[in-house]
Amino acid sequence: MKGPWWQQRLCDYGFRLTNPRAMIIGILRNTEKHLSAEEIYIDAVKINPSIGLTTIYRTLDLFTQIGVVQKFDFGDGRARYELTNNPLKKDHHHHLVCVKCKTIIDYTDFVHEELELMNKTEKALSRKYRFNIYHHTVHFYGICSQCQREG
Ligand SMILES: [Zn+2]
Ligand SMILES: [Zn+2]
Ligand SMILES: [Zn+2]
Secondary structure, eight states, X not given: OOSOHHHHHHHHTTOOOOHHHHHHHHHHHTOSSOEEHHXXXXXXXXXXXXXXHHHHHHHXXXXXXXXXXXXXXXXXXXXXXXXXXXXXXXXXXXXXEETTTOOEEEEOOOOHHHHHHHHHHHXXXXXHHTOOOOOOXXXXXXXXXXXXXXX
């Protein structure tokens, strides 16, 4: 089967691309934000008023399990989601999370030591646990420059 990577992923795991699934992927594709289930629901209802919040939760759980989305807890009390590969966000990125204003910075401009460390770590972990690593997520928590200035 040919299709976008998420459709391929669903197919690999034996799931069909239903309308709600396609709609949720569409919403996540068109944002650079990290949306909560409730925020996705608000957008989804505009497209299909009959969709329920339960469907959103269930679909996001499925997507998380098969790696179509990544689920984050940034410490603001609600899970947030983003597509594993989002053309808007170009490539793999890490997160800087401000614990004060809850701003989430996606960065792809890695410091040199970071790439080297991730590479070495993945290789060593693979060896040690005989585990094939496909991807990883990195979040750093702290205080952003804006909040530092405001003291
Ligand atoms: Zn990384
Ligand atoms: Zn901040
Ligand atoms: Zn992100």
